[in-house]
Amino acid sequence: MSVHSLDPVFHPRAVAVVGVSSNPNPTGMGSFYASLLEAGFADRGGLYPVNPKVNEINGARCYPTLMDTPDPVDHVISQVPAGFVPELVDQCIAKKVRSIHFFTAGFSETGDQEMAVVERQMIEKLRDAGIRAIGPNCMGLYVPGSKLAFMGGFPMESGNVFLLSQSGANAGEVVRDLTNRGVRFSKVVSYGNGADLRAHDFLDYAAQDEESAVVAAYIEGVQDGRKFFEALQRCARVKPVIVLKGGRTRSGSQAAHSHTGSLAGSIEIFDAVCRQTGALRAETMDELQDLIVAVSTNIRQVSGRGVALFAGGGGGFAVLSADAIDREGLTVPRMPQSAVDEMREYIPVAGSSVNNPIDAFPPSEYLDDMLRLIATAEGMDMVFMSPLIDRSRWQSPNGKDKNSSSDSQSEAKKVTNLIAGQMKHLQDDTGTPVIGVIRGGGMARMMGVDPDDFLEATYRQGIASFPSVSRAARTVNQLLEWREYRQGLPDLS
C-alpha cells in the first residue's frame, strides 16, 4: 500500500517549537512545547524549543534559532509574530523541514490586503520547496499515536475518529467533551485559514487512513468548492463523515469572516452538498458530538423508529420524554397487550404504567424478565434506558451508600460499569439496540451516578448514551435519515 503524501505531516521524527514561551504551562492556548512534553513527544523524537531570548526551559536547552537545532527537524511550530515569519520560512527551507504549523495569526483573517498577500507569498515559497503548511492562525496537530498534542490534558490513547477543524478551540472542545464520553481520536487537525492544506486535503487523507473509521469536520468557509465537494464525495463513500458548518446565519457568517477569513456561502446549498455526498450534517457542537458517538456505536444497528422507553423518573418525565421522542421523528408505540398482561403479573396497577413509556419498577427478581419482554415486544426497534433501575441491586454489600469519600466514588463507578454491562447484556441477548439516557444535575446526583462516567462506561461497551431523551431521539432519527438518503451509495452499516 502506498503512503499518502500527507503521512509525514502526521508522523514527524522531530519537532521544533519556534518562538516558544519561557513559561511551560500546558493549560493555555499556544503552550505547544509544554503540551508536547506532557504528551511524551520527547520520548519519541527530538523536541527542540527555539527562542533567542531564553537559555533553557525546565532544564532543557533552548536554541537561539532553528538553524542551531540538531538535524533532522521534520515539523516546525511557529509561534513567532507575523513579522518574523518570512525569515522563519527561509530557515525552514534551509533546514529541509517537511511541514510547518503556523500558530502565528495576523494574516488573511484580519481582512488586511497586504497581509493576505504576505500569506500567499510565503505559502508559494514553501510549496516550491516541497514544505506543507498548516494554518496560519490555528492550533495544528493532535496525534496520540505520534505523541503530538496542541493542548494539555488530551489522552494519549489512540482511537478511530479523525477530526478536522478550522477552529482550534472548537477542536479542543470536541476532544475534551468526547474524551469524557469515551471517544478517542486517531488524528485531529486544526487548520485555521487553510492557506495551504485545506479541508479537501485532510478529507482525502482521512478517506484512506486505516486508523480512522469516522471523520468529523468543523468548517467555516469552503475553499476550492469543487475540490471540497469531490473530496467529501470520495470520503463519504467509504466512511461516515459528519460536517458541522459554522456561519450558517448572517451573524454567524460575519463572525466566520473575521475568525478565519472565510466566506460562508449559501447554507441551503451546503446542506444539499451533504445529502448529495452522503455526509451527515450537524447544526451544533452537541449534534456533532452526538453523531460521532452514534456512528461508532450500536445506533448503526437501529432498524426502525419505535422506541421502548424505560427511563424511570416519574409520570411527568415519561410524558415529556414521549413528546420529545415524537418531536424528533421517532415514535413511542403502545406496548402489545400480551406484554402488558405479563408485566401486570408482578407490577401493581396503582401508581405505575407498563404501557409505553414504562414508568414502573418490578421486584428485582423480575427485572431481567421485564427488560427482555420490553426489548422483544412487537414494534420496539430500540430501548431507551436510564441507569435509574433498581438501585438496591447495585448497592455495596456492606450497605454503605451515603459515604462521601472516594470509596463511594469508586463504588459509584463500579455500579455504573455494572449497569453498562447489563445494558450490553440485554442488547446481546435480545438483538435490540439499547441506548442510554442520563440526565445531569440534581437527578444524576440523586441517583448517585456520575453522568460522564455513565456516558463513558456505556460507550466502551459499544452502547450510545446521551444527556437527554431528546438528544438521543434526534440523533437516532438523523442516523436513520442519513441511511435513507444514502440509498444508492455504498452501505456503511
Next chain:
Amino acid sequence: MNFESVLHQARAEGRDLLNEVEAKQLLSQAGVPVVETLLATTADQAKRLAGEIGYPVVVKVVSADISHKSDVGGVKVGLANAEAVGEAYEAILANSRQAVPDAVITGVAVQGMAVEGTEIIVGMVRDPQFGPVMMFGLGGIFVELLKDVSFRVLPLTERDAQQMVNDIKGRAILDGVRGQTAVDKAAICKLILNVGVFIEQHPEIQELDMNPVFVYADGAVAVDARIVLSQA
C-alpha cells in the same frame, strides 16, 4: 439553430440574455420537452405559425429589453384564430413600444397553449463556491413564499435527480393529494438530468430558469424558459 450559432448571434448583439424562442429551441434539442414556440417578425408570419402550431395560441413580445412582458401588455393568450393572432401581433408591438420606447424588439413568439398541469420550476445558478447548482421546486407560491426548493451540485446522477424531487417539503403534492393523481416523477427526473447534461456541455451558460414547467400524470413540458450567458 445550434448552441454555437445562438451564442454567436447573442454575443454579436451584445446580449447576455437569450430570448425565449432561442432558449426553448436549445432546450428542446437537448431532449427537454418544451411548448413549441416560434418567432414571427410580421403579422402574416405570426398567423401562419399559429396555424402550424394549432389553435389556441399565446403570442408574446420578444425583446431583451423587456423582462416583464405581461406588465407592458406584451402577452395575449387564448387566441383562437388567425384574425385574433393578427390583431394581437399589432397590439403587442404598439403596447411594447409605448411602454419601453427604446426597446429593441426582435419580434413576437407564437406559442401553443399547454394543458395546465402541476406547476414546477427547474433552474440552475452558479454558486461562487460549488459552481453550477441545479434547483428544483414546486411553482407558484410554493417557490415564491415558502422557498420550498432543493439543490444539487452538478454533475447529477440519477440518485441526485430522484432525491431533488423528493427533498421538497411539498412532495405530497407530486404524489397526489385530495384525490388528485400522482404526477410523472420519472419525467421530472429525466428533464432535470437532461438540463444538467446541457449545462455541463455549455459552460457559457450562467443561469437557467424554466418557470413554469407543467407536469402531468404522464410527461412534463416547459412552458417558459430563460437562459442567461456569462459575460463575454
